[in-house]
Structure formats: C-alpha cells, structure tokens
Amino acid sequence: MDIFERIAANRGPLGSHSHYAHGYFTFPKLEGEVNPRMIFRGKEVLTWSLNNYLGLANHPEVRKVDAEAAAEFGMAVPMGARIMSGNSNYHEKLEADLADFIKKPDVLLLNFGYQGVVSIIDALVSRHDVIVYDAESHACIIDGVRLHQGKRFVYPHNDMASLEKQLERAKRMTDETGGGILVITEGVFGMSGNLGKLREVVALKEKFEFRLFVDDAHGFGTMGETGAGTGEFLGVQDGIDIYFSTFAKSMASIGAFVGGPESVIEYLRYNMRSQIFAKSLPMPLTVGAIKRLELLRTQPELKENLWTVVRALQSGLREKGFNIGTTESPVTPVLLNGQIPDATQLTFDLRENYGIFCSIVVYPVVPKDVIMLRLIPTASHTLEDVKQTIAAFEAVAAKLDKGLYSKQPATA
Numbered sequence: 536m537d538i539f540e541r542i543a544a545n546r547g548p549l550g551s552h553s554h555y556a557h558g559y560f561t562f563p564k565l566e567g568e569v570n571p572r573m574i575f576r577g578k579e580v581l582t583w584s585l586n587n588y589l590g591l592a593n594h595p596e597v598r599k600v601d602a603e604a605a606a607e608f609g610m611a612v613p614m615g616a617r618i619m620s621g622n623s624n625y626h627e628k629l630e631a632d633l634a635d636f637i638k639k640p641d642v643l644l645l646n647f648g649y650q651g652v653v654s655i656i657d658a659l660v661s662r663h664d665v666i667v668y669d670a671e672s673h674a675c676i677i678d679g680v681r682l683h684q685g686k687r688f689v690y691p692h693n694d695m696a697s698l699e700k701q702l703e704r705a706k707r708m709t710d711e712t713g714g715g716i717l718v719i720t721e722g723v724f725g726m727s728g729n730l731g732k733l734r735e736v737v738a739l740k741e742k743f744e745f746r747l748f749v750d751d752a753h754g755f756g757t758m759g760e761t762g763a764g765t766g767e768f769l770g771v772q773d774g775i776d777i778y779f780s781t782f783a784k785s786m787a788s789i790g791a792f793v794g795g796p797e798s799v800i801e802y803l804r805y806n807m808r809s810q811i812f813a814k815s816l817p818m819p820l821t822v823g824a825i826k827r828l829e830l831l832r833t834q835p836e837l838k839e840n841l842w843t844v845v846r847a848l849q850s851g852l853r854e855k856g857f858n859i860g861t862t863e864s865p866v867t868p869v870l871l872n873g874q875i876p877d878a879t880q881l882t883f884d885l886r887e888n889y890g891i892f893c894s895i896v897v898y899p900v901v902p903k904d905v906i907m908l909r910l911i912p913t914a915s916h917t918l919e920d921v922k923q924t925i926a927a928f929e930a931v932a933a934k935l936d937k938g939l940y941s942k943q944p945a946t947a
C-alpha cells in the first residue's frame with residue numbers, strides 16, 4: 536500500500552478527531568500575557584492548562600532578563616554545537632548552579648527535554664544491558680527505550696512487586712550477558728499526578744544491582760523543601776543515579792538538564808548524540824534560566840503560593856464529590872464518566888458558558904468511558920479562581936449526570 540494512502544485512511548488516535556477538534560480542542564490559541572486569565576477566541580477564560588507552576592513565565596525580573604539577554608546576544612549565539620563552537624561561561628555557570636541546587640556532582644544542559652531523555656537512554660545503555668521501566672512513563676522515555684537494542688521489561692505503574700519480579704528476570708539475563716540494569720521512572724507522573732515510588736525503588740537497591748534514572752519534569756520546582764524535586768521530597772535524592780528535568784514546567788522556558796556523578800555526566804557530554812549533533816541552547820534561554828533558577832531558590836513564597844492553590848483546589852473538588860484519583864502533586868486530574876462526544880460537549884460548555892479553560896484527555900490516554908479534565912494550578916492563581924472553577928465543575932458535572940449533553944461531538 537502506498538504510504539500516503541495508508542496515512543489518508545488512518546489519521547492516528549488523535550488525528551482521527553482533527554476534523555472537528557482542530558483549533559478548539561486541539562491546537563487552541565491562548566492569547567495575551569501568560570496568566571491565569573487569557574484570551575481564547577476573543578473571550579477571556581480562566582486557564583488551568585499551562586505548566587507555569589511557579590508563575591515565572593510572567594515574573595517581572597524574568598521578563599527583564601529575557602529581554603535584556605535577547606537584546607545583548609540575539610537568538611543566534613552561541614553558534615554551533617557546544618562540543619564544537621557553542622560553549623559559553625553562561626552555559627557552564629547554569630550547569631554549576633543546577634548541580635549545586637539538586638545536590639549532584641555535575642550537570643549537563645540539554646536543548647529540549649524530550650529529545651534529551653531519548654538521547655540519555657540511548658547513550659547510557661549497551662545492548663547487553665536491560666532496561667526496566669514504569670508502564671505509564673512519558674513518551675520520551677518510551678521512545679528512548681525503543682532505541683535500546685537489548686532487553687527491556689515493563690512493570691505496571693508503580694507496582695513494586697512486579698518491579699521486583701522484572702528485576703529478578705533482568706538479573707538472570709545480565710548474569711549471562713555481563714550487562715547492567717537501568718530502572719527508569721518519573722518523579723511526578725504528569726497525567727495522574729502520582730509520585731513515582733522512589734523510596735521503594737531505591738530500597739530495592741539492597742537486593743539488586745541497578746542504576747536509577749528519574750524524569751522529574753513535573754517535580755522540579757514543585758516538590759521538596761527547597762523545590763529540588765521529588766527525590767528531595769521523599770528523602771532519596773542520593774539514591775537517584777541520574778536526575779533529569781526540563782525547563783518547560785516550573786522554569787517556564789525551553790531547555791532541560793541531567794545531573795549525576797561527574798564521570799557519567801562527562802560521558803554524556805561526549806556521547807549524547809542529541810547534544811553533539813545539535814546547536815547549543817541559545818544565550819537568552821541560558822541567561823534566562825540562570826535567573827529563573829535564582830528566583831526558584833530565593834523566593835520560596837512562589838512554591839508556597841502554588842501549594843495554597845493546589846490544596847484549595849484538590850480539597851474543594853474532593854469535598855464536592857469529584858474523583859481526582861490519587862494525585863500527590865499539583866497535577867489535578869478530574870475523572871468523569873462519559874464518552875468522547877460528552878467530553879467535547881462538556882468542555883465546550885465549560886469554555887463558552889463558564890469561561891473555564893482546561894485540557895481534556897480522552898481515549899486512548901484514558902479508558903474509553905472515562906473523561907479526564909486536567910487542571911494545572913500555578914502560583915499565579917487565586918483562591919477566587921479556585922472557587923469559580925469548582926462551581927463551574929459542579930454545574931457541568933450535574934448536566935453530564937442528567938445526560939443533557941448531546942451525543943454528537945461539539946464543533947466550534
């Protein structure tokens with residue numbers, strides 16, 4: 536079959552909805568300053584879909600440094616990959632600051648989180664090694680694992696008994712091949728808000744020899760006393776061998792980093808294909824990240840404000856009988872029963888009639904009869920925003936229960 540014909544016949548699980556969803560449910564345009572209140576199709580909405588956890592996107596000091604760095608350096612500098620001609624004192628300072636903050640001996644900056652994780656996994660393992668990973672891992676982990684030429688074993692999400700079984704299998708295999716074992720999980724799972732069971736995973740190091748790689752995209756800046764992440768929160772930062780986070784969430788920017796022992800980071804510096812064969816992180820993003828990290832470290836009230844909103848939102852939703860799953864982090868899923876047409880009608884109603892904008896997650900990410908509305912609280916939201924949102928959710932959930940939404944997908 537011709538490739539283009541197959542693509543025309545099968546648009547993929549998300550693409551199959553594009554004919555009615557595009558521009559509204561998918562690829563919506565939020566305009567105006569990054570804030571809880573933004574403009575969607577000409578109307579103001581209260582938005583809960585931006586990973587701007589600490590509100591740094593619009594912090595005056597951040598905006599000032601971003602603008603000054605863009606004026607001073609432009610977007611082109613530094614030219615080239617870091618290994619060739621794209622290194623700078625700023626890149627090295629940011630790495631040193633991050634290493635100091637996450638309490639790891641060394642850190643390597645990455646241009647993007649997604650391709651960074653794929654490439655870290657690719658660089659770390661050889662075909663004699665075995666990867667053991669959580670089934671609900673982010674797509675970048677799954678894609679990194681796909682590149683692995685050796686064995687990989689998956690365990691059901693956070694199922695420690697199964698992880699132990701997979702480690703036994705992995706050990707039998709590596710005893711034969713002479714390879715090692717890499718366990719991969721997340722600090723905070725971005726859909727459910729669950730924490731990875733890092734204490735339990737680290738405890739398994741007493742029984743098995745393995746290295747632990749944690750993607751803490753949603754935990755960095757939001758979890759732990761200083762904001763250093765889920766490892767700090769659970770008291771097991773030392774047990775995490777390779778710690779990763781992106782700048783795309785709490786840092787409200789682009790870029791990412793990986794921290795670990797000096798020898799391993801040095802190895803990644805010289806062996807990660809996504810960094811060696813790609814241009815360096817532009818200077819404004821690097822200088823801007825130094826400022827963001829400084830604010831993250833010196834303004835604990837940002838994280839405190841975030842958690843005040845998180846607690847009010849999550850306890851308020853639970854009190855009204857909403858199922859928000861088992862989240863232990865700011866990520867707040869609201870799980871309703873219904874099919875995709877109900878989900879679109881309800882989301883349309885929420886946006887158009889209640890002015891609430893949140894992300895809608897449907898099959899295949901969640902089971903067929905589940906609608907997940909995903910709320911991301913930030914330090915910039917207010918308790919008034921929380922009240923307005925819970926009231927709107929009560930109203931639309933009541934309509935859903937009464938079957939008032941039509942069985943056709945909503946179209947804008």
Ligand SMILES: Cc1ncc(COP(=O)(O)O)c(C=O)c1O
Pocket residue numbers: 647648649650652673675721725750751752753781782783789790791
């Ligand atoms: C768990 C996790 N890992 C990695 C990434 C990718 O990071 P980036 O946006 O920097 O590519 C994301 C999303 O942004 C994520 O949620």
